[in-house]
Amino acid sequence: MNLLTFQTNEELNQIGASIIASLVQTKQNAVLGLATGSSPIGIYQELIRLNEKGYVSFKNVRSFNLDEYVGLPAGHPETYLSFMNKQLFDHIDINKENTRVPNGNAENLEQECKLYDEMLADASIDLQVLGIGHNGHIGFNEPDQNLHGGTHIVTLKEETRQANARFFDSIDEVPKQAVTMGVGSILKAKMIMLVVRGADKADIVHRALTGPITTEVPASLLQTHPNVVVLLDKEAAKYFHG
Numbered sequence: 421m422n423l424l425t426f427q428t429n430e431e432l433n434q435i436g437a438s439i440i441a442s443l444v445q446t447k448q449n450a451v452l453g454l455a456t457g458s459s460p461i462g463i464y465q466e467l468i469r470l471n472e473k474g475y476v477s478f479k480n481v482r483s484f485n486l487d488e489y490v491g492l493p494a495g496h497p498e499t500y501l502s503f504m505n506k507q508l509f510d511h512i513d514i515n516k517e518n519t520r521v522p523n524g525n526a527e528n529l530e531q532e533c534k535l536y537d538e539m540l541a542d543a544s545i546d547l548q549v550l551g552i553g554h555n556g557h558i559g560f561n562e563p564d565q566n567l568h569g570g571t572h573i574v575t576l577k578e579e580t581r582q583a584n585a586r587f588f589d590s591i592d593e594v595p596k597q598a599v600t601m602g603v604g605s606i607l608k609a610k611m612i613m614l615v616v617r618g619a620d621k622a623d624i625v626h627r628a629l630t631g632p633i634t635t636e637v638p639a640s641l642l643q644t645h646p647n648v649v650v651l652l653d654k655e656a657a658k659y660f661h662g
């Protein structure tokens with residue numbers, strides 16, 4: 421596992437974007453696994469800049485997002501589909517037909533999970549971008565005695581709803597369920613880039629990457645993956661140095 425600590429957000433964003441861009445520059449039909457949350461936004465902004473300058477093209481790239489809330493009306497600004505359009509897809513030359521976000525409004529959610537897994541099985545993710553929740557979740561794989569391998573419906577922990585309430589007018593508006601790719605699918609990615617920012621994540625990222633591997637800290641399973649790069653800002657990295 422390669423841990424990189426950055427003194428400035430700008431450097432973190434540049435290196436994060438350059439890892440994605442160099443993959444796409446050499447493999448133009450790369451399959452990207454993408455994440456939402458505040459952590460990857462700066463990297464997406466840098467990718468937009470590189471795309472505008474003509475240094476990288478996403479014309480032949482396909483993407484799969486990790487997760488989506490269940491039950492938010494289509495077009496709601498906090499759906500992860502809206503997030504991805506606003507933060508990335510609307511500003512780069514990707515063909516939106518090649519982008520996938522689970523449909524949290526599917527009439528049959530079980531069927532939607534099955535379809536998503538079938539598409540993932542055909543695609544094989546080259547690079548998966550990940551953030552981490554305060555409780556160690558990845559995607560929306562919440563701490564539990566057992567974890568799912570494939571895409572599934574999850575009941576969000578109260579702490580996760582509280583953490584994400586900042587994006588909504590009130591906690592009551594935060595969905596109680598989500599559809600998420602499973603840890604099995606995440607770990608199948610050829611390479612994983614975990615992005616962690618802020619002092620409030622310092623403890624969990626340290627426990628996840630140096631503590632016991634346990635389903636109670638889903639991100640700890642990343643210790644079993646052979647190709648992980650972790651991008652930490654200096655606040656998130658504080659327990660790794662002395």
Ligand SMILES: N[C@@H]1[C@@H](O)[C@H](O)[C@@H](COP(=O)(O)O)O[C@@H]1O
Nearest residue numbers: 456457458459551552553559560
């Ligand atoms: N489902 C997403 C996760 O994929 C993300 O990693 C996490 C952390 O978000 P942030 O980067 O905003 O702290 O938030 C949500 O719960």
